[in-house]
Amino acid sequence: MTHQNMIDPEDHPEIEQTDFDRLTAKGISRRNFLRGGTAAMGLFLAASPLAQAIAATSQTRASKLLGFSAVPASTADTFAVPKGYVAKPLISWGDPILKGAPAFDPSGNQDAAAQAGQFGDNTDGMSFFPLSEDRALLAVNNEYTNYEYLFAHQGKQDLTADEVRKSQSAHGVSVFEIRRNSQGEWQVAPDSDYNRRITANTPMELTGPAAGHDLMKTAADPSGRKPLGTFNNCANGQTPWGTYLTCEENFHGYFASTQDQVDLPARDTRYGLKAGNRGYQWYRHDERFDLAKHPNEPHRFGWVVEIDPMNPEATPRKRTALGRFKHENAALTIDRSGHVVVYLGDDERGEHLYKFVSRDRYNPDNQKANRNLLEEGTLYVARFRANDGEIKGKGEWLELSHGKNGLTAENGFADQAEVMIFAREAATQVGATTMDRPEWVAVHPNNKAVFCTLTNNKNRGQEGQPVGGPNPRAKNNYGQILRWWPTNGDHTATSFDWDLFAIAGNPTVAEGLYAGSDNINADNMFNSPDGIGFDRTGRLWIQTDGKYSNTGEFAGMGNNQMLCADPETGEIRRFATGPIACEITGLTFSPDQRTVFVGVQHPGEDLAPSHFPEGGNSKPRSTIMMIQRRDGGMIGA
Ligand code: FEO
Ligand code: CA
Ligand code: CA
Numbered sequence: 001m002t003h004q005n006m007i008d009p010e011d012h013p014e015i016e017q018t019d020f021d022r023l024t025a026k027g028i029s030r031r032n033f034l035r036g037g038t039a040a041m042g043l044f045l046a047a048s049p050l051a052q053a054i055a056a057t058s059q060t061r062a063s064k065l066l067g068f069s070a071v072p073a074s075t076a077d078t079f080a081v082p083k084g085y086v087a088k089p090l091i092s093w094g095d096p097i098l099k100g101a102p103a104f105d106p107s108g109n110q111d112a113a114a115q116a117g118q119f120g121d122n123t124d125g126m127s128f129f130p131l132s133e134d135r136a137l138l139a140v141n142n143e144y145t146n147y148e149y150l151f152a153h154q155g156k157q158d159l160t161a162d163e164v165r166k167s168q169s170a171h172g173v174s175v176f177e178i179r180r181n182s183q184g185e186w187q188v189a190p191d192s193d194y195n196r197r198i199t200a201n202t203p204m205e206l207t208g209p210a211a212g213h214d215l216m217k218t219a220a221d222p223s224g225r226k227p228l229g230t231f232n233n234c235a236n237g238q239t240p241w242g243t244y245l246t247c248e249e250n251f252h253g254y255f256a257s258t259q260d261q262v263d264l265p266a267r268d269t270r271y272g273l274k275a276g277n278r279g280y281q282w283y284r285h286d287e288r289f290d291l292a293k294h295p296n297e298p299h300r301f302g303w304v305v306e307i308d309p310m311n312p313e314a315t316p317r318k319r320t321a322l323g324r325f326k327h328e329n330a331a332l333t334i335d336r337s338g339h340v341v342v343y344l345g346d347d348e349r350g351e352h353l354y355k356f357v358s359r360d361r362y363n364p365d366n367q368k369a370n371r372n373l374l375e376e377g378t379l380y381v382a383r384f385r386a387n388d389g390e391i392k393g394k395g396e397w398l399e400l401s402h403g404k405n406g407l408t409a410e411n412g413f414a415d416q417a418e419v420m421i422f423a424r425e426a427a428t429q430v431g432a433t434t435m436d437r438p439e440w441v442a443v444h445p446n447n448k449a450v451f452c453t454l455t456n457n458k459n460r461g462q463e464g465q466p467v468g469g470p471n472p473r474a475k476n477n478y479g480q481i482l483r484w485w486p487t488n489g490d491h492t493a494t495s496f497d498w499d500l501f502a503i504a505g506n507p508t509v510a511e512g513l514y515a516g517s518d519n520i521n522a523d524n525m526f527n528s529p530d531g532i533g534f535d536r537t538g539r540l541w542i543q544t545d546g547k548y549s550n551t552g553e554f555a556g557m558g559n560n561q562m563l564c565a566d567p568e569t570g571e572i573r574r575f576a577t578g579p580i581a582c583e584i585t586g587l588t589f590s591p592d593q594r595t596v597f598v599g600v601q602h603p604g605e606d607l608a609p610s611h612f613p614e615g616g617n618s619k620p621r622s623t624i625m626m627i628q629r630r631d632g633g634m635i636g637a
Pocket of ligand 3: 439455530545
C-alpha cells in the first residue's frame with residue numbers, strides 16, 4: 001500500500017531521480033499514510049504500526065543542510081538565535097534615513113515631515129541590492145502603522161491633516177544604503193544619496209492593460225495613469241535586472257466615507273471596500289480615500305509596483321498585467337525558455353494563487369532591455385485536483401485573457417483591463433480553486449519546485465470553500481506549505497503536480513491532520529506560516545504570523561518565529577524566536593550568505609507588553625535584525 005501511494009518518478013518525467021530523492025523523502029511520509037484512505041475523515045492515528053514504520057524510516061535521514069542547533073519556543077521579549085549566532089538591530093521604525101531627518105522621538109508627537117525622512121513603520125518584505133563588496137542598498141516595505149504607538153493619543157481622536165499625512169508617510173517603501181564596517185557588521189548610512197522614502201503620496205505610473213482605462217480615471221487624474229503612492233506594501237520580489245517589486249496587499253482598509261452608505265458593485269465589495277470609518281481615517285483629510293466621492297480611486301491600488309532602487313528619481317511603475325488583488329509577494333524566476341514567470345498569492349480566505357508569464361524574453365546581456373518585461377504578458381490562476389483521500393495531485397493554470405475561458409462581455413468583462421482590475425472575479429469565472437490564504441511563494445534554486453505558504457483559514461469548510469485538495473482541513477487554524485512541480489520543469493507550462501510539504505499542527509494537543517504532518521513535532525511546531533524564501537544553497541526559510549497565545553491549540557508554540565527546512569529530507573528546525581506580540585516577516589541575505597536580515601514587525605501590537613528592541617520602559621518598534629555567525633560562517637550551515 002505504501003509503495004503504490006508513493007510519488008512515482010515515472011509520473012514526473014520532468015524531475016530527475018536525484019531531485020525526487022531530495023524533495024520527497026520526508027515531507028510526504030505522513031501524507032503517504034494518509035493516502036491509505038483516512039485523510040478525508042481526519043482519522044489519522046499517530047500510534048498505528050504503519051505510521052510508526054513510516055516515521056522510523058523517514059527519520060533516519062539526517063539533514064546535511066541544517067547545521068545549527070534548534071532554538072526552543074519562547075514567550076520572552078527577545079529575539080533569540082542559535083548558539084554561535086548574534087542578532088543585532090539594524091534599523092527601527094523612526095530612525096532617520098534622509099539627510100536632515102530628526103532622530104526618533106518616542107512621544108508620538110513628531111510631525112509628518114519628520115516621519116517622511118525616517119524609516120517607515122512595520123517592516124516587511126525586503127531585498128538586498130549590492131553596490132560593491134561592502135556597500136549595498138536595502139529596499140524594504142513598510143506595510144502599515146500602529147496608531148497606538150504612532151500618535152500620543154493612540155489613535156483615539158479624530159486625526160488632524162498633519163496626522164493623516166504622518167500616517168501616510170509611515171507607509172510605503174524605504175530604500176537606504178548599508179555599509180559593512182571593519183568588524184564585518186552592516187550599518188545604515190543615513191548620509192547616502194541613494195536613500196529614499198516612497199509613501200502613500202509618491203507619484204507613480206500605471207502601466208500595462210489597465211493603464212488609462214476609464215475605471216482608473218479620477219477627478220485628480222483624468223489620464224488614469226498617474227496614481228499617487230503605494231501602501232500596505234506586504235512582501236516583495238526582486239528582478240535579475242536590478243529592480244524591486246513591492247506588493248500592495250490590504251489596500252481596502254484605507255478607503256472609507258463621510259457617508260454611511262456607498263453603493264458599490266459586488267466586484268468592488270469583493271475586495272472588502274465599504275463605507276464607514278475604517279480606522280485609518282485618511283478620508284477625513286485626503287478626499288481621494290472617500291469612496292462616495294472617488295469610487296475609482298481604489299482601482300489604482302492592489303497592484304505589484306516595480307521600483308528602481310538605484311535611481312532615487314525614478315518613478316515607480318504599477319504593473320497591471322500582474323492583476324489586481326491583495327498581493328502578498330512576487331516570486332520571480334526566469335524559465336529556461338527565457339520568459340519571466342512571477343508567482344503571486346492573493347492573501348484572503350478563499351482567494352487564489354496566480355502566475356504571470358511575460359510575453360517577451362529575458363536578455364541577460366542587456367539589462368536595460370529587460371526594464372519593461374512585466375508590462376505585457378499572460379496572467380493565469382491555479383486549479384487543483386486530487387483523488388478522494390489524497391493530499392497530492394495535479395493541477396492546471398487557467399488563462400485570464402479577455403475572450404477566453406468565459407471572460408467575455410456577456411459575462412461582464414468588457415476588455416482585458418476589466419479582467420485585470422477585477423482579477424478575483426475573473427478567477428471565479430474560470431473555475432480557480434479557493435485557497436487557505438496564499439501568502440509568500442518561493443522558487444527552489446533548482447528552478448524545478450515551487451513552494452507557497454497557505455497561512456490558515458477559519459472559513460474552510462463553509463459554503464464555497466470545500467475541504468479537500470491542498471486545503472484539507474476544516475477551520476484550518478494552523479496552515480500548511482504547498483509545493484508544486486511545473487510539468488517538465490517548464491514554468492510556462494499550464495499543468496503541474498502538487499503535494500503538501502508540511503501541514504502545520506500541534507502534536508501535543510491535537511489529533512489527526514491537526515497534529516500536523518510527520519515533519520512537525522513538539523520541538524519545531526508553529527502555526528500560520530507566512531514569509532518563505534530560499535537561500536542559494538536550497539534551505540527553505542519559514543517565518544510565522546500566527547497566534548502567540550501559547551495556550552490551548554497553540555500551547556507550546558510560543559511567539560512568532562523563523563524556521564529552516566531541508567527540502568531534501570523534510571526536516572524543519574526552529575532558527576529564531578521573536579519578541580512579544582510580533583510577527584516575523586521579511587528576509588534577505590547578503591550575497592556571501594554570511595548575513596541574513598530578518599524583520600520583526602509590530603512587537604507589542606495592541607499595547608501588548610513589549611519593549612523591543614531597546615528594553616527598559618521603551619516604546620516597542622518594528623525592527624530589522626542583522627544576524628551573523630560568530631565564526632563568520634554561512635547562515636544555517
Ligand atoms: Fe501582509 Fe498576507 O501578509
Ligand atoms: Ca504576510
Ligand atoms: Ca499573515
